[in-house]
Amino acid sequence: MNALLAINPIAFSLGPIEVRWYGILIATGIVLAFLVVQKEMVKRGMDPDFLTDLLIWAVPISIISARIYYVIFMWDYYKDHTGQIIQIWQGGIAIHGALIGAVITAYVFTKKRGVSFWKTADIVAPGLLIGQIIGRWGNFMNQEAHGGPVSEQFLETTIIPDWIMKQMTIEGVTYHPTFLYESLWNVVALIIILLLRKVSLKRGEMFLFYLTWYSIGRFFIEGMRTDSLYGGVLRAAQVVSIVTIIVAVSLFIYRRYIKKVDVNYQDD
Numbered sequence: 001m002n003a004l005l006a007i008n009p010i011a012f013s014l015g016p017i018e019v020r021w022y023g024i025l026i027a028t029g030i031v032l033a034f035l036v037v038q039k040e041m042v043k044r045g046m047d048p049d050f051l052t053d054l055l056i057w058a059v060p061i062s063i064i065s066a067r068i069y070y071v072i073f074m075w076d077y078y079k080d081h082t083g084q085i086i087q088i089w090q091g092g093i094a095i096h097g098a099l100i101g102a103v104i105t106a107y108v109f110t111k112k113r114g115v116s117f118w119k120t121a122d123i124v125a126p127g128l129l130i131g132q133i134i135g136r137w138g139n140f141m142n143q144e145a146h147g148g149p150v151s152e153q154f155l156e157t158t159i160i161p162d163w164i165m166k167q168m169t170i171e172g173v174t175y176h177p178t179f180l181y182e183s184l185w186n187v188v189a190l191i192i193i194l195l196l197r198k199v200s201l202k203r204g205e206m207f208l209f210y211l212t213w214y215s216i217g218r219f220f221i222e223g224m225r226t227d228s229l230y231g232g233v234l235r236a237a238q239v240v241s242i243v244t245i246i247v248a249v250s251l252f253i254y255r256r257y258i259k260k261v262d263v264n265y266q267d268d
Helices: 021-043 050-073 095-113 117-142 152-157 162-167 178-196 205-222 236-258
Strands: 010-014 017-020
Touching: 010 021, 017 021, 017 117, 021 050, 021 117, 050 095, 095 117, 095 236, 117 178, 117 205, 178 205, 205 236
Parallel strands: none
Antiparallel strands: 010 017
16 A cells, blocks of 8 residues: 555654654644744734733643533543543544634733733734644644545546545545645635735724634535534534624624724734
8 A cells, every 4th residue: 555545643752652743733833823923913012922921821721622622512422431531632622612712711811911802813813824724734644634535536637636635545435635625725814814914904803804714614614524523413613613703793893883993903
């Protein structure tokens, strides 16, 4: 079998400790996001240590909330395997759970520091996308977060690189690389957001754009996946995406046309 069909998800071992590519990619995403966001925060006149202090709280809380979210929707399993709930190293986290934890943490933290939550959220939005773009490639290494089987016609006409499709071939069946679709969708969002920095958007609207754009893409991509979490008969991520779109659009309308926020992103 071609070696590309079975990329080892374990990068290396340190004695009994196995370091997985997934963790390396997540860490890489966090570091790159930090560098981009930190530069913009300093440019916007914020305390250089503010982001570091925020991440000290936000990163662990996001990981915990991502796990809690996953366990809640997999409770039929974990209620009989409670000892595995904390075994996050075995897999089982959800990005929506991480985002919920991160947003709540950022809101409380900014209020405690007397800093605008919306200003912080706008600046951090590109960093969130960078983390998601890179993090999805951890799914690639693990051969997970894929869609259903693809047809021979799809394989013949696709412009997706062969090495990606080979890695998405599991036990002789090739699957839609939905991790790639979401990663590319977020790349487009990142480009747009970086361009929007030059536009006089009202404070908070860049973050609301991020929430809306990501949720639209996630709704459709989630419908293709075979590993979705369910809340009853509905896919949890699709429900959360719909709710997020409604809330983000409503906040955009309220803040721009009713509250009439007059502070722009570029204002210090």
